[in-house]
Amino acid sequence: MSFSISRRGFLAGGVAAAVSGLGPQARAGARRRVAANDRIAIGFIGVGSLGGGHHLPRVLGMPDFEVLAVADPDRRHTASALERIAGSKKGGANATAYVDYRELLDRNDLDAVLISTPDHWHALNLIHACQAGKDVYCEKPLSLTIGEGRAMVEAARRAGRVVQVGTQQRSDRRFRQACELVRNGKIGKLKSVRCVLGRGPTEKRTADAAPPPELDWQLWLGPAPSVPFNERRCHYQFRWFFDYSGGKLTDWGAHHLDIAQWGLGHEDSGPVAVEGTGTFPSDNFFETPVDFEVRATYADGAELIATGAGENGVTFTGSDGEIFVSRGKITATNPELLKLEPGAVGPVVLHASADHHADFVRAVRERGRTASDIEVAHRSATVGHLGNLAIRLGRRLQWDPVVERFVGDDAANRLISKPMRHPWSL
Numbered sequence: 001m002s003f004s005i006s007r008r009g010f011l012a013g014g015v016a017a018a019v020s021g022l023g024p025q026a027r028a029g030a031r032r033r034v035a036a037n038d039r040i041a042i043g044f045i046g047v048g049s050l051g052g053g054h055h056l057p058r059v060l061g062m063p064d065f066e067v068l069a070v071a072d073p074d075r076r077h078t079a080s081a082l083e084r085i086a087g088s089k090k091g092g093a094n095a096t097a098y099v100d101y102r103e104l105l106d107r108n109d110l111d112a113v114l115i116s117t118p119d120h121w122h123a124l125n126l127i128h129a130c131q132a133g134k135d136v137y138c139e140k141p142l143s144l145t146i147g148e149g150r151a152m153v154e155a156a157r158r159a160g161r162v163v164q165v166g167t168q169q170r171s172d173r174r175f176r177q178a179c180e181l182v183r184n185g186k187i188g189k190l191k192s193v194r195c196v197l198g199r200g201p202t203e204k205r206t207a208d209a210a211p212p213p214e215l216d217w218q219l220w221l222g223p224a225p226s227v228p229f230n231e232r233r234c235h236y237q238f239r240w241f242f243d244y245s246g247g248k249l250t251d252w253g254a255h256h257l258d259i260a261q262w263g264l265g266h267e268d269s270g271p272v273a274v275e276g277t278g279t280f281p282s283d284n285f286f287e288t289p290v291d292f293e294v295r296a297t298y299a300d301g302a303e304l305i306a307t308g309a310g311e312n313g314v315t316f317t318g319s320d321g322e323i324f325v326s327r328g329k330i331t332a333t334n335p336e337l338l339k340l341e342p343g344a345v346g347p348v349v350l351h352a353s354a355d356h357h358a359d360f361v362r363a364v365r366e367r368g369r370t371a372s373d374i375e376v377a378h379r380s381a382t383v384g385h386l387g388n389l390a391i392r393l394g395r396r397l398q399w400d401p402v403v404e405r406f407v408g409d410d411a412a413n414r415l416i417s418k419p420m421r422h423p424w425s426l
Contacts, residue, residue, distance in 0.1 A: 223424035
């Protein structure tokens, strides 16, 4: 089923059925099963600083992939990506650039896509990719809202697609070691986990302006409300606006809250209550909290604290000691514990991955589970969303992780999802 629409058609607003009406028959576009020695034909949706500057060089350096297409509403990004592809050892004669990602998904010669768009685009990108029969590597945080996350999980499962989410600390030996030590009781009964995410940024307001000619601003906004272009709102800075992201609680939170849930053993569930405070300076152009503290409580009594203050990383505190882990560092109050290698700590053995992209390749070929499964990533992102909602509502929230609803709080339940700008919808 074809669902490409032109930029002119999108701006005319007459394509809601083409956007939201993709049914299971769209999976007919799926290619053959990727065999052990086959290269995975991949397209990139979003090739800005992360997609083009990090993921693309990594994928081009792996013999497992063949990059056939890139899509981005900013033609400066696609031009740079094509130049990088052409300069790689693999060459780039067959790579094609698109402004609209749906034209890329129309291709039947792609096995997979790598999504590195702003957070408010992840749900539509991923769901449409799954419906088009593509496996997906999607950058974190998985979703903009809790409701989007659940819709993404259901779409991936329904289509039978492999999804790897870019919480790459799951492929870092230190984080796996820390979580295996905790899960196997090596620091006694786990009491709390503290995640330090860093303070949110501040920025003086700059004047709105006309978007650069290479950027399709309305397509960049997509399902988000229409606003004038501002260079401090676009590209990397989108993280600090609630229409596109959730600030530090979802940016760094997607990493460290994920590790916290991994160590807690609640990666397929979540907390039962959450409360939080945050500061929003009146002169800050950015919208998300600058200083914050969120406390989430789990059914077994363990507590998760997320804050901006302190050394970036995750601290597990148990009845018999502590373990601190960050990128490049792991310490324990009992240093002897660190001599226990991952996989040999105890009966609880967690998913082993030394490379996030290579783990995706393995899963695509084996049709197996990835290091950062979509359900797990959804649950981790949910913790950040819950924290933001508790801060913004200014009260303690009771959460039912089974049905994914707030208990006795209609106002909070209305914020589980948010409307998309016409003609976009899930």
